[in-house]
Amino acid sequence: MKRWNVAGRMALLIAGIALLLTGCGGALDPEGSVAKDQLKLINLSFFIMLTVMVVVFGLFFYVIIRFRKRKGQTGYPKQIEGSHKLEIIWTAIPFLLIMVIAVTTVMMTFEQDKPADESKAIKVQVIGHQFWWEFYYPDYDIRTAQDLVLPTGSWVNAELTSSDVIHSFWIPQLAGKLDANPGLKRNLAFQTSDQVKVYLGKCAELCGDGHALMDFKTVVKSPEDFNAWVEKMKAPAPESTTAAEIAGQEIFSKTAQCLTCHAVTSDAPGKGPNLAGFASRETVGGFRPNNDEWLAKWIHNPEEVKPGATMPGFDFLTDQETDDLIAYLRTLK
Amino acid sequence: MAHAHAVKRYRGLMDWLTTVDHKKIGILYLIGGGFFFLVGGIEAILIRIQLAKPELSFLPAHTFNELITMHGTTMIFFAAMPLIFAFMNAVVPLQIGARDVAFPFVNALSYWLFLFGGIVLNISWFFSAVPAAGWTGYVPLSGPEYGTFGVNFYVMGLQVAGIGTLIGGINFLVTIINMRAPGMSFMRMPLFSWTAFLTSALILFAFPAITVGLVLLMFDRLFGANFFNIDLGGNVVLWQHLFWIFGHPEVYILILPAFGIISEVISTFSSKRLFGYSSMVFATVLIGFLGFMVWAHHMFTVGMGAVANALFAVATMLIAIPTGIKIFNWIFTMWGGHIRFTTASLFAMGFIPTFVMGGVTGVMLGAAPADYQFHDSYFVVAHFHYVIVGGLVLGLFAGAFYWWPKMFGRILNERMGIWTFVLFFTGFHLTFFIQHILGLQGMPRRVFTYMGGQGWDTSNLVSTIGAILMGLGTILFLVNAIITASKPKNAPADPWDGRTLEWAISSPPPEYNFKQLPLVRGLDALFVEKSEGHKAMTPAEPVGPIHMPSPSLIPIVFSVGLLIASLGFMYANQPFSNEFIASLFKNHVIAIAGLALTFGCMVVRSIKDDHGYHIEVEELEKEGVHQ
Numbered sequence: 001m002k003r004w005n006v007a008g009r010m011a012l013l014i015a016g017i018a019l020l021l022t023g024c025g026g027a028l029d030p031e032g033s034v035a036k037d038q039l040k041l042i043n044l045s046f047f048i049m050l051t052v053m054v055v056v057f058g059l060f061f062y063v064i065i066r067f068r069k070r071k072g073q074t075g076y077p078k079q080i081e082g083s084h085k086l087e088i089i090w091t092a093i094p095f096l097l098i099m100v101i102a103v104t105t106v107m108m109t110f111e112q113d114k115p116a117d118e119s120k121a122i123k124v125q126v127i128g129h130q131f132w133w134e135f136y137y138p139d140y141d142i143r144t145a146q147d148l149v150l151p152t153g154s155w156v157n158a159e160l161t162s163s164d165v166i167h168s169f170w171i172p173q174l175a176g177k178l179d180a181n182p183g184l185k186r187n188l189a190f191q192t193s194d195q196v197k198v199y200l201g202k203c204a205e206l207c208g209d210g211h212a213l214m215d216f217k218t219v220v221k222s223p224e225d226f227n228a229w230v231e232k233m234k235a236p237a238p239e240s241t242t243a244a245e246i247a248g249q250e251i252f253s254k255t256a257q258c259l260t261c262h263a264v265t266s267d268a269p270g271k272g273p274n275l276a277g278f279a280s281r282e283t284v285g286g287f288r289p290n291n292d293e294w295l296a297k298w299i300h301n302p303e304e305v306k307p308g309a310t311m312p313g314f315d316f317l318t319d320q321e322t323d324d325l326i327a328y329l330r331t332l333k
Numbered sequence: 334m335a336h337a338h339a340v341k342r343y344r345g346l347m348d349w350l351t352t353v354d355h356k357k358i359g360i361l362y363l364i365g366g367g368f369f370f371l372v373g374g375i376e377a378i379l380i381r382i383q384l385a386k387p388e389l390s391f392l393p394a395h396t397f398n399e400l401i402t403m404h405g406t407t408m409i410f411f412a413a414m415p416l417i418f419a420f421m422n423a424v425v426p427l428q429i430g431a432r433d434v435a436f437p438f439v440n441a442l443s444y445w446l447f448l449f450g451g452i453v454l455n456i457s458w459f460f461s462a463v464p465a466a467g468w469t470g471y472v473p474l475s476g477p478e479y480g481t482f483g484v485n486f487y488v489m490g491l492q493v494a495g496i497g498t499l500i501g502g503i504n505f506l507v508t509i510i511n512m513r514a515p516g517m518s519f520m521r522m523p524l525f526s527w528t529a530f531l532t533s534a535l536i537l538f539a540f541p542a543i544t545v546g547l548v549l550l551m552f553d554r555l556f557g558a559n560f561f562n563i564d565l566g567g568n569v570v571l572w573q574h575l576f577w578i579f580g581h582p583e584v585y586i587l588i589l590p591a592f593g594i595i596s597e598v599i600s601t602f603s604s605k606r607l608f609g610y611s612s613m614v615f616a617t618v619l620i621g622f623l624g625f626m627v628w629a630h631h632m633f634t635v636g637m638g639a640v641a642n643a644l645f646a647v648a649t650m651l652i653a654i655p656t657g658i659k660i661f662n663w664i665f666t667m668w669g670g671h672i673r674f675t676t677a678s679l680f681a682m683g684f685i686p687t688f689v690m691g692g693v694t695g696v697m698l699g700a701a702p703a704d705y706q707f708h709d710s711y712f713v714v715a716h717f718h719y720v721i722v723g724g725l726v727l728g729l730f731a732g733a734f735y736w737w738p739k740m741f742g743r744i745l746n747e748r749m750g751i752w753t754f755v756l757f758f759t760g761f762h763l764t765f766f767i768q769h770i771l772g773l774q775g776m777p778r779r780v781f782t783y784m785g786g787q788g789w790d791t792s793n794l795v796s797t798i799g800a801i802l803m804g805l806g807t808i809l810f811l812v813n814a815i816i817t818a819s820k821p822k823n824a825p826a827d828p829w830d831g832r833t834l835e836w837a838i839s840s841p842p843p844e845y846n847f848k849q850l851p852l853v854r855g856l857d858a859l860f861v862e863k864s865e866g867h868k869a870m871t872p873a874e875p876v877g878p879i880h881m882p883s884p885s886l887i888p889i890v891f892s893v894g895l896l897i898a899s900l901g902f903m904y905a906n907q908p909f910s911n912e913f914i915a916s917l918f919k920n921h922v923i924a925i926a927g928l929a930l931t932f933g934c935m936v937v938r939s940i941k942d943d944h945g946y947h948i949e950v951e952e953l954e955k956e957g958v959h960q
Binding site for chain 1: 393394395398466467471473474479563567568569570603604605606608609610611612634635636638639642643646647650651653654657658660661662664665667668669670671672673674682685686689690693694696697699700701702703704705706707708709710770773774775776777779780781782783784787788864
């Protein structure tokens with residue numbers, strides 16, 4: 001095969017592999033700028049390493065085929081001590097290849113460590129709990145949970161910490177992760193894209209029984225919709241109007257005593273997730289669809305839906321009481 | 334200076350419980366490590382069954398977390414490390430032309446401490462209190478507030494076993510420095526003994542770090558200390574530093590011996606000397622040294638800052654260079670050789686491309702911003718299984734098939750061996766290759782289940798099927814070992830046309846290894862003699878009485894004492910239905926009794942004068958004393 005032919009086929013193969021892996025989701029389908037840069041570094045290191053592998057595999061398979069012992073072969077082959085020239089070659093070339101990756105790595109490490117421009121970035125305090133995510137926007141004094149609402153095309157400074165064990169905050173399509181450590185605060189800077197979209201977020205540090213299910217959503221809205229959301233979240237708690245809603249509110253505050261842990265206005269803290277705007281959230285428990293069926297299951301027995309959940313169960317509620325309670329929760333738009 | 338005292342020689346079970354003979358201790362390590370390898374393997378199969386399909390409820394979440402914790406801890410500390418010590422024990426003294434290790438008593442003690450450490454960890458299953466904080470045991474999840482009782486078994490089991498490993502490392506360092514046969518300079522030493530030497534140096538410096546970490550955690554959990562309590566000034570990241578300053582050298586402790594085995598096997602089965610011996614030695618030294626400079630690449634996502642991350646990223650990537658040097662030297666050892674395909678050489682050859690794959694994903698992981706995506710995802714799981722299973726375990730299989738005749742006097746069945754290779758190698762790649770993609774797609778690690786519809790389902794199923802194939806390959810190896818044990822013990826001294834000293838003596842060797850210490854005249858000492866037409870090594874001394882160390886029951890009793898003490902401290906504040914038993918634990922009677930037993934052993938050993946015994950010339954002339 002002529003040399004250029006081989007190179008051309010290699011390039012095609014490489015492009016093919018890269019193309020094949022898009023649409024696979026996660027880090028391979030980045031939409032935020034930070035994740036995009038990280039994929040560039042992944043690709044750079046991968047393709048350099050692939051080249052090394054091709055050379056090594058080529059030599060290896062050649063050698064084991066060409067120099068296998070033939071029938072009737074006797075005596076010993078020539079015993080060779082080594083080759084200074086080869087040692088230099090296979091030290092120098094890998095060193096140069098590593099330097100290429102290293103330079104990009106160092107530059108990107110410093111780049112991505114910088115917080116985003118504070119005058120333009122949305123500031124969010126992220127607090128990891130066993131097994132849910134709390135989000136507080138200090139500029140708006142809004143406290144929420146499980147859905148991280150952000151506008152399109154915006155830089156975000158997420159200040160991460162934990163209230164209990166170590167968690168790790170990861171939105172693969174927007175940026176790599178950063179740990180949420182108890183007793184420490186660390187900043188993760190990332191940027192949303194122009195897409196109005198919901199991204200999957202995951203906890204990425206073993207944190208107990210519910211670790212696998214400690215998902216959250218990043219809800220990216222248009223700037224207008226984001227502002228509307230901020231307004232809505234700051235509005236006072238809605239009125240219960242129907243009989244079911246009124247009955248549900250009674251159950252919420254008196255019978256089940258939900259207010260012990262759950263505030264319904266975004267300005268109040270609590271042991272459990274803030275429920276302002278709950279009806280508009282993507283999920284129940286962070287990972288199940290937000291419909292009445294899952295909501296009922298959750299209220300009756302949170303531990304069964306999400307092992308390790310610290311919320312007690314309320315399966316003593318009758319079906320009617322449950323329906324009323326859900327009707328009330330649906331007023332928290 | 335023969336002593337007239339009666340020589341206590343045991344037989345049967347007592348022989349094995351009191352032996353201080355490195356060859357027997359090597360077999361004990363093989364059995365102990367092999368047993369825990371099976372335990373860890375069953376744990377792996379259970380894990381993969383649970384993950385075969387989304388939202389399976391084969392295992393509850395907590396049990397799954399227990400299984401991943403035990404799988405990692407058992408495999409690394411109680412399977413991989415003991416199997417490495419098995420070969421170091423069985424081979425190093427023979428390769429350097431010595432009669433045993435420097436401290437045979439301590440050698441036995443290392444073994445029993447490992448075994449009882451493994452027992453402490455694994456009896457957690459029987460107490461229904463299994464650690465579930467991962468093999469890395471991060472605080473606060475492993476701490477007194479959030480950790481379950483099971484973490485105590487982890488903390489105590491690893492400390493007991495850790496002492497064993499540390500003294501084992503010291504033993505081999507002294508042995509290799511002091512006891513090489515006449516003429517064997519360092520640069521004439523076989524590569525496996527070199528890697529045993531460097532591994533021992535890594536052990537010496539790395540194990541104290543984890544011991545410190547475990548002691549701090551033990552004090553937090555059992556004695557009310559606050560090292561990791563943030564409310565009282567503790568820092569959770571401290572645990573990670575202590576753990577990984579050990580943890581990273583630990584993985585080089587795991588792989589360096591495999592590198593040594595590969596060098597031996599490739600050289601022997603190509604009938605060629607190792608290409609670039611001095612470069613290989615130098616590269617291994619560099620890998621060992623750099624291995625201490627990179628620990629925080631496990632902590633890139635902690636938030637240590639750009640300077641730390643950048644420095645550790647570059648240091649990590651640099652290790653690829655000496656590693657690459659080794660790969661090329663192995664390939665060029667085979668170049669121009671007469672390559673024989675046996676099970677041992679198949680495993681060694683399978684190692685090369687597989688380990689390269691693991692190594693290159695290591696470079697990718699070292700690029701810190703890329704690692705922000707990779708970290709704690711299945712990409713990392715794929716990487717470390719490629720280097721540990723595709724590297725170390727393939728190397729251990731190669732070593733097993735290669736040195737089995739020397740250890741047991743029997744050759745393992747080749748046909749079964751080849752099928753073991755095919756099943757295990759195929760299963761391995763099926764299991765772990767696809768996990769690289771899963772990680773990139775966003776699947777975190779240590780998850781007991783996953784939601785469907787994310788495109789992860791088929792990959793997980795394929796991975797589970799691969800695991801089953803690996804299990805079948807392992808079972809076939811076990812069958813092979815059992816069947817071979819019933820065959821006659823008639824392996825030749827040198828079944829593979831070897832180049833190093835262990836092949837100069839019978840299979841298995843006599844109790845004293847060498848009737849006369851050999852004179853080493855160059856690298857590949859036996860091959861040097863063969864090239865000159867000699868059938869045996871030139872002796873370096875006349876025949877004379879050989880001084881042997883006495884067997885002793887103390888090492889096993891010592892270890893039992895630590896087992897009792899561990900349980901005593903762990904259960905000191907636990908409720909018991911029986912009041913008397915409760916008071917025994919609460920007043921630390923059990924714990925003190927255990928410690929007293931151990932210290933009693935130390936006192937007895939220190940006071941009792943035991944000069945060993947001699948094997949006289951008449952016995953030696955009668956074809957020697959066999960096991």
